[in-house]
Amino acid sequence: MDLDIVRTFVVAADAGQFQEAAAELAVTQQAVSKRIAALERNLGVRLFTRTARGAELTIDGQAFLPHARELLRVAERAVASVRPGRRPLRVDVIASRGAAAGLMRGFYRAHPEIDLDVVMLFDIETAVAAIRSGAIDASFRAVAAPGRPLPEDIESVRVLDEPLELLTGPAHALAGARSVTVAQLAGHRIWMPGIVPGTEWAAYYDDLVAEFGLTIEATGPNFGSDALLDTVADTPALATFMGGHTRLVWPSGHGLRRIPVTDPTPVYPHSLLWHRDNPHPALGTLRAHLAATATGHDATGTWAPSWVISSR
Amino acid sequence: MDLDIVRTFVVAADAGQFQEAAAELAVTQQAVSKRIAALERNLGVRLFTRTARGAELTIDGQAFLPHARELLRVAERAVASVRPGRRPLRVDVIASRGAAAGLMRGFYRAHPEIDLDVVMLFDIETAVAAIRSGAIDASFRAVAAPGRPLPEDIESVRVLDEPLELLTGPAHALAGARSVTVAQLAGHRIWMPGIVPGTEWAAYYDDLVAEFGLTIEATGPNFGSDALLDTVADTPALATFMGGHTRLVWPSGHGLRRIPVTDPTPVYPHSLLWHRDNPHPALGTLRAHLAATATGHDATGTWAPSWVISSR
DNA sequence: CGTCGGCCACAACCATCGGTTGTGCTCGTA
């Protein structure tokens, strides 16, 4: 199906006749006739009843019309999403179901009129490069991993400390606990496939391991969170970490447990990053929204790597 | 823009390489390459970075991908809206902003999983024919105008009595009233352009005029409710009737008044009509919903034409 | 370090599609 044909249908429906629609679209009446005929052939229904002074919608045509309009609207937004200059605010998050995505959902609820696009980049290195090039407008990341100070033209503000939770299957030794201390985790195998050395999140877990003597295994390829959850659910000796704000599509019948971690609670520090000179009007709105809704983060009883900066 | 190309983009993005996408789409790799190149040329941005073992999305590609998926979803629904058999429930209402449309909005809120299409037919004659032919599944209409008994195979149930309200401009003689009686309306000019003789709604107003000696002028072409409202707002001698459940996009600064009518309150009787043998599963859901949410209509103090049937 | 294999892009070729012009038909109207 061609969107030009859909547009022709909408224009013809509004005009009530093919002739006028043809003029509006700068084609001949015969072209409009052929397009509509092709659309009707594709759909297998008649969309217009041709009369001596025009064409009016059939019932099927009436039913199709709002869908056709919606189709054109969505297409317009799709094109706008990649249009340089005045495109939707484009924000990088670390995981589509993580805390940053939750913040963006909240922002969308507060400002549904602002067009958003959410992307997921590889690491903070990539994100900073994308911010500087203008490919994205903002990023939620942990800053700044050791030896990776932010460039001068990148600003950041810490917006959310997300507590880590332990995820276990029903047969795990800690499955029955209401909460566990970090000290209790020593000796247990924590499995986090897909950790890539050199990224800022790998640095986070490296620090966590060094600080508390944990055992985190990053072995094996990452087949996605569904496969991870399946394995954890079925393997008594394995547990994994998960952001406490993560929205899970909970696999039913697996008996998975999410257990808070305490003494201290490891938190993953999300900062918003953006370019000093970015002129996108929605960026200021996003920053104001985050500042207004930020839960003043209480550092007592929590742990984050020493290299994390709190603001600048 | 061609939806085949959009689909190619989505498949290629999922596959991570053109080769596999080509196999899935049953075309050659070269065709996929050309399609993607054409899409990139149209959009003016690069969507994939080509590597030695595949193609991965650029940031623009990532931003475009969800919009592309949405586009395909909407297209799917558009096609489904006219597919014979298992198409969305198609309901005829008398006006897009009237009471019946409000009932359908309520039904949608209660059952968002049910696909709906709303159409507006000319009169009950057309609606009954459409119901019998299967072109629509249900209709909200006043039944049955004099001499027009419903056919045997059409069932109906009265679902809503909508009180009429008087709509006046700020300079109208009755503009200051909190409510008006029908008797007070005698002698005032009530303008309702667009009434077509022979329709069931024309019969309703005919009866209203005959019963209470009102003056309803149907003169002049109907340029739409916006033009009607403009005229009423500016003309002190004119008022019009409007369904009390009508949702207006209120023209600002016009000072329009909606005034309830009493002694008695004329109500427009909406019934749901459907075909006895219609097998659409959602039709039963709609009937159950309407039965459950129906405000038990209290006939005291209201007026409706004598030919209106209350149920069957 | 060279070779191999996988994958994408370019070129040439060709059928189909979608546009135009020209014309005929129907229907409402003067």
Place this chain on the structure above:
DNA sequence: TACGAGCACAACCGATGGTTGTGGCCGACG
């Protein structure tokens, strides 16, 4: 009854989008 408005059909033709064939690039592996 003749006319005009509007849509459909036919013939024609350039553009589009597919195929096959081929070459270049890059990572893997011996």
